[in-house]
Amino acid sequence: MRAVPWIIKYRPRSVEDVVDQEKAKEVLVPWIKKWLSGTPPEKKAALLWGPPGVGKTSLVEAICNEYKLEKIEMNASDFRRKNDIERIALAAATKKPLPPWKGRLILLDEVDGLSPRGDEGAVAAILELIKKTKNPVVMTANDPWGQHLRPLREAALLVEFKRIPKTKARSFLLKICEEEGVHCEKEAIDYIIEKNKGDLRASINDLQAVAEAFGKVTLDLAKALLAERDRVLTPWEMLQQLFYAKYAWQARKAVTSTDLDYDTLFLWIAENVPKQYGDDPYDLWRGLEALSRASVIYGRIKRKMNWSLLPYYFNALGPGVALAKTKYHKRARWSYPERITLLAKTKEVRKIREELAAHLARLSHVSKSYAKGELIPLLSFIAQANPRYFARLALGLRLNDSMVKYLAKKNYAKVKSFIEELSVRPAEEGKKEAQEILEELKEEYQKKTKEKSNKGREAGEGLLKWLKKK
Numbered sequence: 001m002r003a004v005p006w007i008i009k010y011r012p013r014s015v016e017d018v019v020d021q022e023k024a025k026e027v028l029v030p031w032i033k034k035w036l037s038g039t040p041p042e043k044k045a046a047l048l049w050g051p052p053g054v055g056k057t058s059l060v061e062a063i064c065n066e067y068k069l070e071k072i073e074m075n076a077s078d079f080r081r082k083n084d085i086e087r088i089a090l091a092a093a094t095k096k097p098l099p100p101w102k103g104r105l106i107l108l109d110e111v112d113g114l115s116p117r118g119d120e121g122a123v124a125a126i127l128e129l130i131k132k133t134k135n136p137v138v139m140t141a142n143d144p145w146g147q148h149l150r151p152l153r154e155a156a157l158l159v160e161f162k163r164i165p166k167t168k169a170r171s172f173l174l175k176i177c178e179e180e181g182v183h184c185e186k187e188a189i190d191y192i193i194e195k196n197k198g199d200l201r202a203s204i205n206d207l208q209a210v211a212e213a214f215g216k217v218t219l220d221l222a223k224a225l226l227a228e229r230d231r232v233l234t235p236w237e238m239l240q241q242l243f244y245a246k247y248a249w250q251a252r253k254a255v256t257s258t259d260l261d262y263d264t265l266f267l268w269i270a271e272n273v274p275k276q277y278g279d280d281p282y283d284l285w286r287g288l289e290a291l292s293r294a295s296v297i298y299g300r301i302k303r304k305m306n307w308s309l310l311p312y313y314f315n316a317l318g319p320g321v322a323l324a325k326t327k328y329h330k331r332a333r334w335s336y337p338e339r340i341t342l343l344a345k346t347k348e349v350r351k352i353r354e355e356l357a358a359h360l361a362r363l364s365h366v367s368k369s370y371a372k373g374e375l376i377p378l379l380s381f382i383a384q385a386n387p388r389y390f391a392r393l394a395l396g397l398r399l400n401d402s403m404v405k406y407l408a409k410k411n412y413a414k415v416k417s418f419i420e421e422l423s424v425r426p427a428e429e430g431k432k433e434a435q436e437i438l439e440e441l442k443e444e445y446q447k448k449t450k451e452k453s454n455k456g457r458e459a460g461e462g463l464l465k466w467l468k469k470k
């Protein structure tokens with residue numbers, strides 16, 4: 001098993017390495033040489049067009065290699081951002097590179113990815129780039145005939161690429177087999193080439209798939225692996241073919257022939273390995289070993305985005321699991337992955353968690369992920385350890401009922417009653433306090449009015465006395 005795909009390993013390094021496409025070379029190479037001679041050709045851009053997998057990108061790379069050109073590349077998704085085209089490509093097209101480069105080549109790969117509506121700006125920017133460039137601009141496309149690409153067609157030298165003729169493809173594939181030390185039948189090679197209709201990339205990929213699965217390439221094996229390659233298995237069919245595979249290639253085919261994504265595929269197999277192998281501890285152990293290997297590899301793929309490890313993942317999951325068994329196991333009752341069912345069941349809960357995180361994030365000016373990672377666990381801990389205190393926090397944070405339920409879990413009832421108590425108490429206390437205050441005020445008022453009336457009486461009596469004296 002080799003980690004490097006053969007389409008990479010056997011990529012042409014020089015113009016001569018590029019299989020066929022003589023016409024294209026005859027046009028493109030002199031055009032590049034003109035650039036290098038110091039007098040740019042009349043058309044400053046070239047548009048390489050033709051079916052997939054026939055060497056368009058490869059020829060550009062080979063030219064860069066051979067003529068020491070620094071390749072400045074943009075793909076279709078960068079085209080969407082007009083600013084990016086202007087900034088990167090324009091700078092690239094006007095500045096001279098440092099040694100050892102002798103020049104630059106701007107590669108705009110797959111321009112037919114531009115949409116007729118919405119990418120007009122990008123087309124205009126590319127035209128502008130072609131106008132200003134001091135270095136060759138090379139575009140590629142499978143189908144350059146869209147109306148919206150017309151300005152690009154007109155500005156460029158059109159270079160057609162043809163499907164690779166059978167004889168040329170055959171000798172190329174045979175050379176690879178020789179290089180790899182793999183036994184190949186000519187009929188098998190022809191079958192592969194026929195199937196791929198002049199797409200050399202697809203043919204090389206098929207050749208590698210058969211060679212890796214069987215260690216040799218015969219017509220029967222090629223048919224067995226490739227004929228049904230595009231058939232999509234249901235998860236149940238996948239399990240059937242995986243657990244009852246006699247050969248590694250069958251198991252591998254099983255796991256690569258579903259349309260499950262890589263995570264879900266893992267869940268399906270992980271769910272059912274214990275069921276299928278559960279009656280034999282040794283087989284079960286070996287099956288789980290294979291699963292854990294697959295999981296480690298997949299973790300690495302995701303962490304480092306290293307997709308060249310994908311074949312190893314499939315090998316661990318497919319042949320690894322299938323060949324873990326040392327004896328026949330009768331068909332177990334397989335089931336839908338628990339985790340997926342669980343996810344469906346917990347959909348509501350996850351929704352609440354999201355709301356809660358958003359709520360806390362807003363209140364405490366932190367990110368949602370901080371709220372999830374730090375605040376929610378803390379709150380939920382407090383809810384378990386000290387429901388009364390948690391109730392106060394819940395009120396202060398204005399958590400709604402479902403949030404409280406989510407955090408308090410089994411303490412929900414307790415917390416709820418504390419919350420009620422807390423939210424009732426202030427009113428009662430207030431009432432009491434208000435009454436007390438009222439009471440005090442009343443007393444004071446009475447005292448004052450009494451004083452007043454006393455004073456009045458005194459005053460009255462004084463007046464009387466005074467009058468009597470008079």
Ligand SMILES: Nc1ncnc2c1ncn2[C@@H]1O[C@H](COP(=O)(O)OP(=O)(O)OP(=O)(O)O)[C@@H](O)[C@H]1O
Nearest residue numbers: 007010011018019052053054055056057058200201
């Ligand atoms: N003419 C060729 N000579 C040698 N190898 C080739 C040729 N065509 C394709 N290949 C092999 O197939 C791979 C893919 O080819 P390439 O990227 O050049 O195709 P393309 O024509 O640009 O296809 P697409 O239109 O899909 O971009 C290369 O890495 C190389 O291994």
Ligand SMILES: [Mg+2]
Nearest residue numbers: 056057109140
């Ligand atoms: Mg290409």
